[in-house]
Amino acid sequence: MKSYNSFQVAQQQVRKAAAILDLGLSTIDLLSWPQREFSFTLPVRMDDGSARVFQAYRIQFNTARGPAKGGIRFHQDETVDTIRALACWMALKTAVVDLPLGGGKGGVICDPRSLSERELERLSRAYIRACAPYIGIGKDIPAPDVYTNPQIMAWMMDEYETIAQRHHPGVLTDKPMQIGGTEGRRDATARGGVIAVREACNALQVDPETFAIQGFGNAGQRAALLHQELLGCGKLVGACDSKGGLYNPAGIDVKDLVTYKLTTGSVVNFPGARAVPRDSILELDVDILYPAALENSISQLNAKNIKARIICELANGPTTPDADLLLDKKGIHVIPDILASAGGVTVSYFEMVQDGTLDFWEEHVVHERLDKKLTKAYRTVQEAIREKKVHPRLAATIVGVARIAEACELRGWV
Numbered sequence: 001m002k003s004y005n006s007f008q009v010a011q012q013q014v015r016k017a018a019a020i021l022d023l024g025l026s027t028i029d030l031l032s033w034p035q036r037e038f039s040f041t042l043p044v045r046m047d048d049g050s051a052r053v054f055q056a057y058r059i060q061f062n063t064a065r066g067p068a069k070g071g072i073r074f075h076q077d078e079t080v081d082t083i084r085a086l087a088c089w090m091a092l093k094t095a096v097v098d099l100p101l102g103g104g105k106g107g108v109i110c111d112p113r114s115l116s117e118r119e120l121e122r123l124s125r126a127y128i129r130a131c132a133p134y135i136g137i138g139k140d141i142p143a144p145d146v147y148t149n150p151q152i153m154a155w156m157m158d159e160y161e162t163i164a165q166r167h168h169p170g171v172l173t174d175k176p177m178q179i180g181g182t183e184g185r186r187d188a189t190a191r192g193g194v195i196a197v198r199e200a201c202n203a204l205q206v207d208p209e210t211f212a213i214q215g216f217g218n219a220g221q222r223a224a225l226l227h228q229e230l231l232g233c234g235k236l237v238g239a240c241d242s243k244g245g246l247y248n249p250a251g252i253d254v255k256d257l258v259t260y261k262l263t264t265g266s267v268v269n270f271p272g273a274r275a276v277p278r279d280s281i282l283e284l285d286v287d288i289l290y291p292a293a294l295e296n297s298i299s300q301l302n303a304k305n306i307k308a309r310i311i312c313e314l315a316n317g318p319t320t321p322d323a324d325l326l327l328d329k330k331g332i333h334v335i336p337d338i339l340a341s342a343g344g345v346t347v348s349y350f351e352m353v354q355d356g357t358l359d360f361w362e363e364h365v366v367h368e369r370l371d372k373k374l375t376k377a378y379r380t381v382q383e384a385i386r387e388k389k390v391h392p393r394l395a396a397t398i399v400g401v402a403r404i405a406e407a408c409e410l411r412g413w414v
Helices: 006-020 025-032 080-096 117-134 150-164 188-204 218-231 254-264 278-283 321-329 343-357 363-388 392-411
Strands: 036-045 051-062 068-075 103-109 140-144 210-214 235-241 244-252 274-276 288-291 310-312 333-335
Touching (some): 006 025, 006 080, 006 392, 051 068, 051 140, 068 150, 068 343, 080 392, 117 150, 140 150, 188 310, 188 333, 188 343, 218 288, 244 254, 244 278, 274 278, 333 392, 343 363, 363 392
Parallel strands (some): 210 288, 288 310, 310 333
Antiparallel strands (some): 036 051, 051 103, 235 244, 244 274
């Protein structure tokens, strides 16, 4: 299988959209590279008294529309190019949903599963000590990502406030409710994706009766629950995680599977379905497919076997460029990640607003505002598909690139 560099893929997407928009060379160059990159070396004391050194990054891709926004990953396979790509996609994502934010991303090369809670806290605080001068409400607002969570955000916010010597709850988002988090954040990514699926089904006249989920983590679990709640129908027939897959054409009880996963740590051996290879979940004959795992899951090797009518990308970059073209030729409607998974950053923005005003909204208000944002964003991308006669990912990228380029031009940067 052809190997892809995520950042090169992101750059190609931006440049292709920019060419369709007939942007100037200086604008294309500006939008193809991060504005700022920071690299940190973090010495951390381990529980046994020894010290370990971790490599860490924070990348601010573009801030023309507002301060950078994006998560922090703790992962042993993290690379600077992966973080560059994710920062670029975050800039596009906030623009597609029309938030007054830019895009950023951070990461620490580590295996958090091998660290104790105390070691994880020391690492989290060390990261903030290193990047404190470069983040802030008007600069860059981090959030959780792979293997980070609200507790880690709480430690990071506390460390930042210790350095700043003042209260700054909005400096990080997706915090625990007790210290400035917002209602509606836990399921925001999945909820935004299911809202986009609802709009796609209405536009394409697809009945979302059957669905499958590749990657049964937080986003996948919540999408399974919300699919039935928001769409009023649909049975889960297949699901998988990193350890294996499940299939039952008669339907899998979603609540039972979520409980089983939370209890055992995997979907493997769930009694309500038979075991199947995890990769086979992508190729099930379903109406809706939710890829909610890692990058490049859908490639030219398996795209030809995919039968879903709509693919909702809850993961970042799950489809390779070659696979994108194959899916488009097959008439499969892909809701791209920069639209499908934008619910998380949208509600993170709502959290920033609430932290700034100290006026916290009820959950139904958050849900209503998220629905309005994602519905409008989906319809804007549909208009771009019709107007430019391009596939959905390119259409969404065109919307994002156009909005960022306009902000750059208004500022006089190009």
